[in-house]
Amino acid sequence: MITDKSDLKSLVCEEIEAHRNEIIRLGQAILENPELGFKEVETARLVARKLGELGLAPREGLAITGVKAVAKGHGPGPTVAVLGEMDALIHYEYPFANPETGAAHCCGHNAQVASMLGVAIGLIESGALEHLAGSVAFMAVPAEEFIEIEYRANLKRQGKVEFLGGKQELIRLGEFDDVDMAMMVHSSPVQDGVKLGIGGPGLAFVAKEVQYIGKAAHAGLAPFLGVNALNAALLGLMAVHVQRETFSESDNVRVHPIITQGGAVVNVVPDDVRIETYVRAATTEALQSVNEKVDRALQSGAMAVGAQACIKTVPGYLPGLYDQQLSLLFGRNGVSLLGESAFTDQSESSGGFSSDMGDVCHIMPALQAFAAGWEGTAHTSAYLVSDDEVAYILPAKVMAMTVIDLLWGEAATAADIVRTNTPVMTKDEYLAFMRSMNSESLFPAG
Numbered sequence: 001m002i003t004d005k006s007d008l009k010s011l012v013c014e015e016i017e018a019h020r021n022e023i024i025r026l027g028q029a030i031l032e033n034p035e036l037g038f039k040e041v042e043t044a045r046l047v048a049r050k051l052g053e054l055g056l057a058p059r060e061g062l063a064i065t066g067v068k069a070v071a072k073g074h075g076p077g078p079t080v081a082v083l084g085e086m087d088a089l090i091h092y093e094y095p096f097a098n099p100e101t102g103a104a105h106c107c108g109h110n111a112q113v114a115s116m117l118g119v120a121i122g123l124i125e126s127g128a129l130e131h132l133a134g135s136v137a138f139m140a141v142p143a144e145e146f147i148e149i150e151y152r153a154n155l156k157r158q159g160k161v162e163f164l165g166g167k168q169e170l171i172r173l174g175e176f177d178d179v180d181m182a183m184m185v186h187s188s189p190v191q192d193g194v195k196l197g198i199g200g201p202g203l204a205f206v207a208k209e210v211q212y213i214g215k216a217a218h219a220g221l222a223p224f225l226g227v228n229a230l231n232a233a234l235l236g237l238m239a240v241h242v243q244r245e246t247f248s249e250s251d252n253v254r255v256h257p258i259i260t261q262g263g264a265v266v267n268v269v270p271d272d273v274r275i276e277t278y279v280r281a282a283t284t285e286a287l288q289s290v291n292e293k294v295d296r297a298l299q300s301g302a303m304a305v306g307a308q309a310c311i312k313t314v315p316g317y318l319p320g321l322y323d324q325q326l327s328l329l330f331g332r333n334g335v336s337l338l339g340e341s342a343f344t345d346q347s348e349s350s351g352g353f354s355s356d357m358g359d360v361c362h363i364m365p366a367l368q369a370f371a372a373g374w375e376g377t378a379h380t381s382a383y384l385v386s387d388d389e390v391a392y393i394l395p396a397k398v399m400a401m402t403v404i405d406l407l408w409g410e411a412a413t414a415a416d417i418v419r420t421n422t423p424v425m426t427k428d429e430y431l432a433f434m435r436s437m438n439s440e441s442l443f444p445a446g
Contacts, residue, residue, distance in 0.1 A: 005408045008131055009333075009401045016122040016396050020389075023121065026050065027114030027392045031096050031385075034088035034103035034110075037143030037166065038155060040065045043086040043113065047140040050117050054124045056138070063169035064160060067140040070178075071124060077134025077411030078180035078418050080403050083357075084116030085109040085144040085166070085184070093381040106383045108187025108374055111391045113140055115185055115371075118396025123403065132407035134414060137179055142166035144356055146316055149207055149276050150260075153314070163434065164207070164314055167356040171363065172431060180418050181365040183326065183402065184357060185395035188370040189377065195390045196334040196398065197344035198327045199368045203252060204287045205280040205316035205354045206437055210257075210298055212236070213308040216271040226269030227307050230262055233273045236301025236309065243293045251286035255279050255294060280354060282319060299443040308442060315437035320358040321424060322347065323365035325417050326402070330369055333401040337394070363430050365421040367402075371395040 002008050016023070026046070035043055044065045051058040056069035065086065070079070087109060091097055094104035120138045123129060129136075143152070143166035152164040163169045170176060186199065212233045217226030240255055247253035257277035263270030279294050281287040295311055302309035327347060334343045357368045373391030376382030385391045406414035425433065 012122040012126045012128050012400045013397045015126040019121050020393050023118040024388045024392050027110050030110035031105050034105045036103045037087040038064045040086040065142045070135050070137045072135045073129045073132035075133045078414040079135040081137040081179040081182040082116050082119045083139050083184040084113035086140050089145050111187050114392045115395040119400045122400045133411035134407045165356040183367040185369045185371050187374050188372050189374050194344045195342040195372045198347045199370045200346045201320035202353045203280040204284050204319045205278045207316050208277045209312040210275040211310040212273040214271040217269040219267045219269050228269050229273040230270040232301040232305045232307035235304050236298040239297035239300045252282040310442050313439045315434040317354045317356045318358040321361050326367040329405045330402045333398045362424045365417050
């Protein structure tokens with residue numbers, strides 16, 4: 001008979017351990033069948049099937065491909081969400097890339113989903129929910145990687161989504177309305193023996209689609225009759241680059257554009273050139289200032305050659321404001337399994353990444369931790385699992401242990417976190433703020 005919280009944690013960890021091969025196989029199956037954001041059909045099907053096998057009733061098709069199932073404890077109490085991101089990046093050279101789409105899990109989202117399912121397996125198969133109040137929501141979320149902006153913008157025009165990030169869209173749709181707090185663990189490369197840690201806040205960002213509109217002409221016979229949109233783009237990008245000395249180091253600004261269309265054929269003066277870029281900064285205040293500078297710089301390229309610049313800006317993600325009490329609980333459980341030398345707290349380091357988990361923690365207590373078990377550098381062809389235990393199994397155990405801390409008995413710890421955490425925004429305030437970040441301008445107007 002379970003009378004002590006530590007005994008229940010041991011029981012759940014033993015259950016996860018008993019299913020370790022299955023959890024790893026799930027992660028490997030997702031790794032070998034990568035899908036891009038809002039297209040994660042097979043991954044979602046796998047998640048729903050497994051949650052159904054555990055006796056849950058998963059809801060599918062949330063924000064196009066999201067999946068959610070709720071497991072109830074013995075009585076009322078807060079709901080803790082355990083999240084896993086389903087989508088891949090595009091990297092054709094990655095060993096497990098889809099040769100047709102380039103989709104590749106070189107950011108480790110396959111491990112996130114496997115670990116989320118590992119938590120579900122451990123809590124349900126062990127019977128732990130009989131000792132916990134409240135509920136646990138298991139959520140497989142789409143489209144964290146903010147890519148294929150033009151494709152997602154078309155989904156928006158069709159009315160299939162409003163926001164281009166998965167968690168943003170799930171917030172809008174009300175899928176977090178019955179959730180009181182959320183957690184997830186992201187993958188990380190091995191560093192100095194550290195296996196697990198608390199992540200930093202990351203950066204806020206907006207995304208831009210830029211179109212330079214010129215005038216076509218024969219590039220050899222009469223280039224003087226054209227207006228070269230590629231030259232406008234190059235000048236605009238150079239103007240962005242010369243702004244960099246004006247960015248404060250403390251704001252951790254990142255602007256990293258790519259040219260997605262540079263012209264049609266080489267013997268025609270380019271009249272339609274496209275750019276995508278992020279503008280990132282450590283705070284929303286800094287982001288707004290830098291965003292104005294970038295727009296001004298991009299417009300200058302059009303002015304210089306007599307072209308037009310159409311600049312569309314959409315909201316990206318907000319910086320993380322992760323709950324200290326959740327982080328402390330997670331950290332204690334990590335140290336209990338690993339010892340202090342293998343655990344690190346990087347909550348004060350903003351880094352250069354962005355995550356829509358930052359959006360979630362603006363409206364509720366949330367935690368984003370990281371687990372090693374990977375080698376190489378994220379988003380490259382060398383980013384591969386090097387330790388199945390640390391990549392897949394360890395995060396499942398520590399998240400499950402943290403859920404037990406939160407919901408043990410009458411869920412007093414979770415209730416205390418809900419009571420003491422004052423979200424930065426309400427859901428309505430969040431949606432209003434994000435919508436205010438949308439803009440579209442044509443320069444010069446015409």
